[in-house]
Amino acid sequence: MSISQIKRKILEKLWIAGKPVKLQDIAEKTGLNISSSMMHLLGLRKAGHISTPEKGYYAITKTGKEAIGLLGLTKEKALHILRELPKEEAFHFYTGIDQYVGVYANSLNDFCDKIQTVNVKSIEFHAPRRDFELWLDSLGDLELAKRMGIIRRASLSGENLRKKVYESVKSRCEELADLSNEVR
Numbered sequence: 001m002s003i004s005q006i007k008r009k010i011l012e013k014l015w016i017a018g019k020p021v022k023l024q025d026i027a028e029k030t031g032l033n034i035s036s037s038m039m040h041l042l043g044l045r046k047a048g049h050i051s052t053p054e055k056g057y058y059a060i061t062k063t064g065k066e067a068i069g070l071l072g073l074t075k076e077k078a079l080h081i082l083r084e085l086p087k088e089e090a091f092h093f094y095t096g097i098d099q100y101v102g103v104y105a106n107s108l109n110d111f112c113d114k115i116q117t118v119n120v121k122s123i124e125f126h127a128p129r130r131d132f133e134l135w136l137d138s139l140g141d142l143e144l145a146k147r148m149g150i151i152r153r154a155s156l157s158g159e160n161l162r163k164k165v166y167e168s169v170k171s172r173c174e175e176l177a178d179l180s181n182e183v184r
Contacts, residue, residue, distance in 0.1 A: 003044075003047075003049070003067055003068075006030070006032070006040055007040055007043065007049075008067075008068055009030050010026060010030055010037070010040055010041065010044065010050075011049060011050070011064050011065075011067060011068050012068055013026060013029045013030055014026070014050060014058060014059060014060040014064070015060050015065060015068065015070070015147075016147065016150055018147065018167065018168055018171035018172065019059070019167075019171055020053050020054065020057035020059040021057060021058055021059070022056055022057055022058075023037060023038060023041070023056060026041070026058060041058055044064065045058075047063075047067075048061060048063045048064075049061060049063055049064035049067050050064055065143075070142075070143050070146075073143075073176070073179055074179075075179055075180055077140065078176040078177075078179040078180040079180045080139075080140050081108060081139050081140050081141045081176055082107060082108055082109065082173070082176050082177070082180060083107065084106055084107045084110075085106045085107060085139075086106070087104065087106065089106075089138070090104040090105055090106040090110075091104060091111055091114075091131075091132075091135045092104045093105075093114065093118050093119075093126070094122060094125055094126070095119060095121040095125050096125055101118065101119055101122055103118050103122075108136075108141070108144075108173055108176070111169060112166065112169045112170050112173050115162065115165055115166045115169060116162075116166055120158055120161070120162050123161055123162050123165060124157055124158070124161060127148075127151065127152050127161060128152060130149070130152065132145075132148045132152075132165065133145045133146075133148045133149050133152070136148060143172070144168065144169065144172045147168045147172070148165070148168065151164045151165060151168065
């Protein structure tokens with residue numbers, strides 16, 4: 001069953017946020033008024049595309065992600081994405097061509113940690129070049145790679161860019177850790 005463009009837009013905004021979002025924020029991000037947003041959210045909740053993890057907050061569900069074309073994750077896939085890599089497959093941070101900063105991340109969790117402390121010039125160098133997206137794709141995390149593409153297109157810089165990248169990666173690490181720890 002296909003969903004309307006407006007409902008798709010709401011689901012995409014929830015997916016991009018990577019965390020539960022307030023009704024007012026959904027209305028602002030989609031350009032809808034509060035009552036229209038609420039009407040669409042109720043329909044999405046009834047269809048199982050969103051959940052309300054706490055009062056007044058909305059989050060996209062696995063079914064919602066599938067409705068906008070994102071593939072489902074398995075425990076095995078989560079473990080594969082979170083695996084430790086050999087140094088040659090790690091993400092190496094640069095501030096420019098041939099300007100290696102001597103820092104590398106050999107897993108997604110390590111990448112999350114390093115994003116907080118690496119020179120912000122390195123993040124500004126890699127983001128517009130699609131380096132984060134390509135590395136995440138090589139890990140097998142197409143969903144997070146797409147999220148990095150959205151961040152790249154927002155043309156952020158400095159600490160705003162660092163914060164967005166960090167929040168997206170941290171949220172994804174938590175989601176993957178939860179899934180990989182599930183008992184079959």
